[in-house]
Amino acid sequence: MADIEVKGGKKGGSKRKKLSTRVDLTPMVDLGFLLITFFMFTTTMAKPKTMEIIMPSKKKTPKPNKVKDYTAMTILLSKKNKVYYYYGIGSDPANPPKIELTDFKPQGGLRDAIIKLKNNVAEYKQVNVNQPGVEASDEATILIKPDTNSTYADMVNSLDEMQINGIETYALIDITKEDRSFIKLKDNVQSSGN
Amino acid sequence: MPKNKLPRKSTHIDMTAMCDVAFLLLTFFMLATKFKPDEPVIVTTPSSISQIKIPPNAILLTMDPKGQVFFGYDNTEAKAIMIKDMSESRMLNLTPEEQQQFVIGASFGGSLSQLKEYLSLDPYERKKFPFKGVPINDSSSDLTYNELVYWVQSARSAGDNIGKTPRICIKADSKTPYPKVKKVLDILVDNEIDRFNLITSAEAIPSGSAADIAQQGTDG
Secondary structure, three states: OOOOOOOOOOOOOOHHHHOOOOOOOHHHHHHHHHHHHHHHHHHHHOOOEEEEEEOOOOOOOOOOOOOOHHHEEEEEEOHHHOEEEEEOOOOOOOOOOOOEEEOOOOOOOHHHHHHHHHHHHHHHHHHOOOOOOOOOOOOOEEEEEEOOOOEHHHHHHHHHHHHHOOOOEEEEOOOOHHHHHHHHHHHHHHHHHO | OOHHHHHHOOOOOOOHHHHHHHHHHHHHHHHHOOOOOOOOOOOOOOEEOOOEEOOOOOEEEEEOOOOOEEEEEOOHHHHHHHHHHHHHHOOOOOOHHHHHHHHHOOOEOOOHHHHHHHHHOOHHHHHOOOOOOOOOOOOOOOOOOOHHHHHHHHHHHHHHHOOOOOOEEEEEOOOOEHHHHHHHHHHHHHOOOOEEEEEEEEOOOOOOOHHHHHHHHHHO
16 A cells, blocks of 8 residues: 555666665554554553542441540641641640641651651550550551641641551541640741741 | 566565554544543642542542532433433423533533523533532531532432442542531531542652552562
8 A cells, every 4th residue: 555666567677666665664653653652551541549538427426436645646737738746636735745847748747757656656555565555456546637727738648648657547637726726836936936 | 477576576574554553553542532521620639649540430529729619420321310300300491402411511510500501501601601619508408508419419319220329539629728628528428428539649659658568568
């Protein structure tokens, strides 16, 4: 189809006749396969992934789990993608937790804090083995409390950190007045420090 | 044929056939590629390391940065049943053509009273339709005011009818304020829908993390 032999079939022509007039289709085939590869990859890669999330059902009201203070870490999501966290559940007003400010950076961010929590929990369990309130099944528990000025990206990023760090127990709960005051306190310390 | 003619034959391999195959496949892939349907809003999803694919027959709730909700449904069969029921139960008086337009159309993000007007527009005009999102009100259990619940429940019952129970996918923009997302989640949880898929773009698993180690464990 593609090869057009102008002088083909005629006998006794000049020497030129021996030159092939075929079009070399190799580059065209290359191009074709390149495009195929492109379309194959784009079709599979354009599919977005999903993250499954199961919210606690309000109708069934399961027995509320008591979070042990030593396994817990509270993450507060605030404006401008800022993340505040403290270890423990911060329920003791006489002894306010130490608030840290961090972000979602892969290095030196929230991830390191979560890894530290996991190590702390493992260590505590080893040291206080057979103590009351310490069970082998205890694991790091994270409470995520997004403030009203946080965004959806903060929520997804923090849920993603749970997955990245293999945290099995975590909950997305409403922020409390106390937590807001913790953020405010931390911000004040930060601004006066500078 | 005299034998001395043989050496004159070309030693070239004929690429025509290969070229044909290549372009045939190319055409196939080009046509098979499912292009993104025309969405009324452009949403940039946050990324996560999740590898779960979008479930089939999903109800897609798109949320734009302002928190407006758009309803989409990835199941034309159920969509047809759904719009027929809705047209009857809510006295929308949609013509069969308008119903068909809904079935093949993209996400809808308006109140039910706007639906007929929207569907009667031609496709080009429809793209410019000033959407304000599916109404979500605080009285979340009251179906008269909360159309999102009505949409989702209609879609679910239509899906159940044909044996394809849909899952709910939420596709929100990175910049959507958290309270808006929470409101949608709360409304759905109130109505006994507690399993969601949050649509995210893919991201590489950081090496050395717990998830990375867990994955290597399953691979090896």
